[in-house]
Amino acid sequence: MMENVRIYEVGPRDGLQNEKAIVPTQTKIALIDLLSQAGFSHIEATSFVPAKWVPQMADATEVLNGINRAHGVTYAALTPNIIGYEKALAAKADEVAIFGAASETFSQKNINCTIAESIERFIPIVERALADGVPVRGYVSCVVGCPYEGDIAPEAVAQIAAKLFELGCYEISLGDTIGAGTPEKIIAMLNAVKQHVPVDKLAGHYHDTNGNALDNVKASLNEGLRNFDSAIGGLGGCPYAPGAKGNVSTVKLAHMLEREHYHTGLNFDVLAKAEALLSTLGENHD
C-alpha cells in the first residue's frame, strides 16, 4: 500500500508575501478557492503582520472573510504576536503559526527581537490559542543557512525546535529559508532535531534557490519525515531574507512523491488551473 505524505500548501502566504506588485485581494481569494478544491488538508492563507512590515499581507482579514471554506480544509495564518493572534481569531483562522529562527541576526531582521525574546512573545499566543482550541504550528527559519550569518549549527536549530514544541506547537516546520540546504546538511540538521522532537511532528519547508529542494525532500523522507510545505507555482521568498527564492513547487513535489510511490491525494488538474491563475501575476514563478 502507498504511504501518505501530507503537502501543506503555503503559496497564498509564503508565495504571495514576496510578490513585488500588490496582488488584488480578489485574486488571492480566487487562488485559495481553487486550491481548496485540490485536496489539501491545510492551506496557509495569509499572515497578520503590520502592513509596514509586509504590505502584501495587509488584506489578511478580507482574504479570510472572502474565501469559500471547503469542508475538511484547515485555513492557517501566521501570527507574530498577540495582536496578530487576536486579528486571526476574529477572522476565523482555523490554525495559527508562530515563527522563530535559528539565527539571531535573522530573528532581529525578520521579527525585530532576539530568539529569547521571541519565545517570550510566543508564550501568550500559544496559551491563548490552546485555550481557544486553535492549533498552533511552529516555524524555525534558517535551519541550514542564514542570509546574514552563513552556516547555522544543527544544535541551534534543535534548541529552538525543542522550545517551540515544548510550548505546545503540534508540529514544527523546518524552514530552509534561503535554500542553502543540500541532502547532507539537511540530514545533519534533522538528526539533531530528532533528538528533541518526534519525527512525525516535523515538516520540511524547503526553498528551492539552488535547485536542491526535491533532493532535500528525498533525504528527509529517508529520515522519516512525511510532512512537507510547498507553494503553488514555486512562488515565494521572504522580504527579510535577501536572495531567497521560491518554495519548492507544489506540482513538482507532488509529481516526485507520486513517482516515489507516496500518496498525496492531490488533483493535478485543479493544481494546473491554480498555476494558470498565477501566470496572470506575471513574475517570480515557474
Ligand SMILES: CC(=O)SCCNC(=O)CCNC(=O)[C@H](O)C(C)(C)COP(=O)(O)OP(=O)(O)OC[C@H]1O[C@@H](n2cnc3c(N)ncnc32)[C@H](O)[C@@H]1OP(=O)(O)O
Ligand atoms: C521566513 C518568513 O517568510 S517569515 C514571514 C515573513 N516575515 C514577516 O512577516 C515579518 C514579520 N514581522 C513583523 O510582523 C514585525 O517584526 C513584528 C510585528 C513581529 C514586530 O514589529 P515591531 O515594529 O517591533 O512591533 P511593535 O510591537 O513595536 O508595534 C509597532 C506597531 O505595529 C502595530 N502592530 C504590532 N503587531 C501587529 C500585528 N500583528 N498586526 C498589525 N499591527 C501590529 C502596533 O500596534 C504598533 O502600532 P503603532 O505604531 O500605531 O503604535
Ligand SMILES: CC(=O)CC(=O)O
Ligand atoms: C515562516 C517561513 O516561511 C519559514 C521559512 O521559509 O523560513
